Amino acid sequence: MSISQTPTPVVNGQPRKLPSLPAPTLVKWLRDMHLIREFEVRCMQSYQEKKIGGFCHVYIGQEAVAVGCVAAMKHEDPIVTAYRDHGHALARGMTSRACMAEMYGKVGGCAKGKGGSMHMFDRPNNLYGGHGIVGAQTPLGAGLAFGTKYEDEVVNGGKNRRVTLAFLGDGAVNQGAFYEAMNLAGLFDLPVIFIVENNGYSMGTAIHRGTTMSHDLCIKGRAHGLKEATIDGMDVLAVYQDMHALAEWCRENSRPAIVDMKCYRYKGHSMSDPRKYRTREEEERHESNDPIGKYERALLDHGVVTDESIKEIMKACREEVRDAIQFSNESPEPPMSDLYTDVFVEPWGRFTGSSQPEFTGGASNVCTFRATDGKEGLV
Amino acid sequence: MSATMSSPVMSNPIFREPETLGGAVREIEFRDAIREAMSEEMRRDKRVFLLGEEVAQYDGAYKVSKGMLAEFGERRIIDTPISESGFAGMAIGAAMMGLRPICEFMSWSFSLVAADPILNNAPKMLYMSGGQWGCPIVFRGNDGAGGQLGSTHSWCVEGLFSNVPGVKIVIPSCPADAKGLMKTAIRDDDPVFFLESERMLGNKGHVPEGEYLIPFGHAAVRRKGTDCTLCSWGRPVNFCLEAAEILAKEGISCEVIDLRTIRPLDLPTVVASVRKTNCAVVVDQSWSFSSPGGELAALIHKHCFDDLDNFVHRVHSDDVPTPYSSKLEQEYLPNVRKICEAVRAATYRA
């Protein structure tokens, strides 16, 4: 397998080699990256207009990571990530409507307005959450891999089929939970890939100010016997190819891996960050290595797209996001009764101050448990 | 208007209530008040230092420590990685060694990552060592719901931590108290959990020039009244004052008591008030089940059993994880409407 150890060089004049995949697939990656960028730009506007509340972390600059990683996996492979999660959600197939409406706190959102920007969950698309607590998702990632492996091998008596992607930031590398998760993954042969989206900063802290041996984050996995890969996260082709090879190795061998995914976030940490800790010159240097522009050039060189078709893609993305915003504006506020649902699987209502909560559902719903064969029913 | 000014603690001259200082009116923000307290104590004692995420070069995620790096330098204002369990434990070790750390959690919600050191080490050190080592440390940060931060970021940790013996818990409601209580916290020889609110950091209030420390366990009577005693701490005290204003127009006179610290808890001030009003409503932002509000209500029932005209009514956050949606979050939190309803019910005016 080929895992590039250095960022893929841009060879002037020499067309980049494309993976042998159908043209529509390659075009979809471009469309997904454009969609994420357009979505995030409009997110920032909506935040300014106070349509979106709380904390909001945008993904601009890192689009190639989510798109390339998702493309390298199968849809049944679970994904879990942190709070900078809109890109992963959209790449995984969440609709712009569901993602935007969640941030608007409306019933049309992926979690009916209960989760918000940092907590995007999408069961049909096997996205097991954005998670707000730094590092918290890494043991969950190990657990998802434990779950798929157990189901494939113990319950179904076959061979491990699925690989989990657990994304984290370079700042999250310093949480103890991450080391415990890696040790467990190594110990139990869990097919999980910890992808460190190394954008060089955790909030205002440049990586070397908070992390030892920060020149190579794969070192953090070495003590736990993880397979390593350093990948240029500003290049969707490199991300796809290296991640595909790595994921297939993890699938085949049922073993964990760590990826130092080098990338850059163009905007502030969240909406309230004036970015005084870095220079405009540094930002421009990274922006000139833009993953979208680079990929467009590669596709143009091979005639997969034309200037015209790129314009159409961008127009379609703008329309999709405009529609998502209109949908979010029109989607109703959650009804007050929603405050008390989803606390338990049983439809219990508010705490009444006695041992009995108010039941919001009929009494027959009260003892619905999940039966052991996976089908729901009364037991 | 503070209670128990004649108590033995208040006879110690370092303790003074801010309104006794006089001088010109000086309005500063809550965050400035905390910073002034930390800076004054750091000038006074070299063993005091501040550590936490983004506290130094970034001036604090919420600008509480703005400018402190410039004054005190990087040996005393220390940026940490995102390693709550590690740096909280490290600070406790340093406190055992005789230093006096101020350990900032960007949000108390993140302190859950450090639950073991802050609950299993700090509050038990003195007891487990038979009095050999105490733990003079202040943990501080934002507590409670911010604005739409969702379930993971909106913890009211007093609901969890007030159950633990060996910690002192301070929850100020205004800038003047924040300053005086923070100075006391830093000089205290025991672990102190100091709970601020992101929603109040920009609130302005009069903070007098000149030094004062506010003792723990001394409630403040924020408003005098005759019909119902409203007891609260932290941000909801301000909602109680708003509710009292509305209720006054309806002819219900509320006495508003700001407990300021919930461990220790100033029961005498509460009991004296309830004996007068014969009615009590407790307002507590944490969840109702096994909460400090529940504890206070039980104590009022015990000590004012014959004085009460009704059972003690309570207003809490609803018993569900904090929702993101603004509409649901407003309804979830203790708010002015809910407080008014509870007072009307408790005084039989519903």
Ligand SMILES: Cc1ncc(C[n+]2csc(CCOP(=O)(O)OP(=O)(O)O)c2C)c(N)n1
């Ligand atoms: C346990 C915990 N501590 C602190 C925070 C506050 N916080 C949120 S994001 C962040 C920086 C994380 O940086 P990194 O992991 O590099 O991810 P990035 O933002 O670059 O995507 C911090 C300190 C948190 N959410 N959880």
Ligand SMILES: [Mg+2]
């Ligand atoms: Mg980062």
